[in-house]
Amino acid sequence: MNVKALLIALIMSTGLMAQAAVWSSQNVWSQAQEDRYSLWVVENFKADIFSNPKNPWYGISTDCADAVYAARIIFAYANSLPVAFTNIENMKRSLTNSMTNWDRLPEIDRVRKFIQLVSDLTSTQTLGHDTVPVAIQREFVRPGAIFLNPTLTPEEENIVGTRGGHAEMIIDVNENGFIRSLYSTTPSKVRELITTRNPYTWPISRLGGFRIWKTAASPAPNNQQFEMAGWTSYGRPTRKQIYQWHEGIRKELRLRPPTIDERIDVVVESICNLWQGRVDAVNAAWKAVRDAGGRCPSAGLLDEHSTNRRDARLREAYGQLNDLMHWRKNNYDVPSAIGDIKDAKEVLMACHVMTGFAANNAWELFLKMIDGHLVADARWSPAVRWGETSRYGGQQCR
Template identity: 35%
Template sequence: MKKIFGLYCILLVLLSFVPSVASADVWPEENQWDDMWEGRYRDWVKTNWKDDIFMNPAKPIYYKFENDCADAVYAMRLIFSFENRLPFAINNRDKAGQVISNRMNMWDNLAPPQRVRQFMNYVADMTSSESLRNDTYPVALNDIKPGDVYVAPGVHSYQIADVTDAGIAEVMASTTPKQARYLLRTPSFPFYVPEDKRLGDGYRRFKQAQNIGRPASQQPGYSEEQFRLAADLNYDYVAFTDIISKKLGKREEKPDEKTMRLLLALCMYANDRSVYVYDALWYLQKIRGEGRRCMNAKEYDDHSTPGRDKRLKMFFDSIRRHLDRVGRFDPRSQPARWAKAVFSNDQPPPQEMKSLNNFCMVQMTLGEEYYMTLRELRQNVDAASLVSDPHAPLPFRWGVVKEPFNSGCPSY
């Protein structure tokens, strides 16, 4: 009996040294965020944040993680924090003043790798491009670094993957719908200009975990410069990004480099319009299924695109001015040949149009094989035939139908 009791006591002592499963964090913290770790984070993003991060079976914790644009942004910071035993904390959208962090113990019954994956899923479910405004803060344009993000709240978000010698902030992004996918890397600036009156968009940096409760204006490196500059330039994308490249560049950007990045951004911007058009058509179908024919003022404002369509014209005009400054087209330059196919008055040869269309086609709505060439879009923009009214059918929205559109509904 004494022998059994002695073994029982030894077992109790041994168990006292085993961590309690009931209080297990998602991962333990061994380091704290500071300037050194921010530097390591930037280096990690440049070298390890790859387009296959969620599609590589050699990384089973992240493999086939379903994501959209904001999910990928949050995952970038989360994964580095996990791999380096740093704290990860963001604001809890449902509970003011509380945070979502790696100290949560909702998944104690799982092995550590599964805890991390469930935490990633939970963060993805609890966040969006809207919530990024609260978990990040704007920085000075000459301070943009890998690991920073660009946020257009409620619309899109990007990860800044690198900054080139020519001062170009290269981006990576996911998209909708939420699914496992390769991230898209683009050697060009995001195609937005900061304009949120609440200063919630633009080039931003994650708040460090220990600073998550502090307002943006109290974060290290906080700056409102980009908002003032964008307003001074009347939100001209080309002029705005030219200034950023000069601030960040170690050398001057070559004309071909600039032509390429502008065409890439134009392609992205044009295709992004399809999201707005799709959302408007889906919403219109929804309210008509409920017995309403017309949108009210708020709904109209939410789904119409006059400002976006005006900026699209400004974008085409700005690129045209850039090409005029460059001078004649160099036949050896592929970007110049694409630009000529977009902007020339004469119909380009079939092989040039084929090359341009392989580079970029504009998907006119989501989920359908319905495309327009970039040249045709430029012609429709020049003819002012795009319709911003959210009641308009798809062909009118993109200017395919050149007749005036009248929905019979109020315009606001």
């Protein structure tokens, strides 16, 4: 090959390299592919998918929406399927596997860069546009489906009193109708995902609820769930309304009614998981302060490291448990039952929480919580946030 031919070949090769997509989509989404995705979630979407060094996707940072998007990307890449996600900057579905931003990188590195870009440019708000609500049937509400509460605009937040913002991936639907989900949380970081069977809210708007990914093969939106148990958009539901809505969902999905002990187990499990998540959040917050030489993080990071919403969820969960104990006393023959949360003292004491301080089980922490000793504000040291030291004598970032 002469010099001129070599140069032409090199230019053509470089031009082709410059157009390398994240991956090539040789297949299309179909019902069969969605069935495979559901099975993949059961077999591969585990709590340590991003946190275990032995997993190929180790090291990916996530919050709740990030984890849901990342799972879809990983499956699509492995099966040569296309993806198109909504970019929050222009609300267009411009985040696709055809992007050529990282053409000089190996393919697996391009996929990781794409996951990071999608994490940066999507949220629970865009997730509502990338999915469709479904009928409450096991055909649709199954592993791989999503429960979503989208982030609200500031105007909507003023109406509702909360900003929303949560997404969970369904990994199992029990025969008693309870749904097990996995989710990440804020701030975005490499973490083990959290499991729950106890939803704490209903969808704030019709862009939330139980949903599946939007593709050419997906069914038309179905609004059945928004007609159940007095659901209203942009409302301020009580704990009872939220429970009744989810109970309506469970009744549609269950093969048999749950026992009272199964109901109690679900709530106690969620309380244990929430406390463990609080341990992680408090420790991460104070590490950020120490790493900054004792200085307070930015306002945004302070908000992410604080536990106001998590503590509110804990109070709601304990309220649920109190309600269940009242119902248990009035509907079952339970000798010596009091009919309130004190009946659950034994099971709550069996839930050990490694706070590093004297209160280290879910009963002792409940007492501290109702006495107002726990502090959500991330500016304070762990001793203050767990109620071992008052704010007057406690340590604070500067």
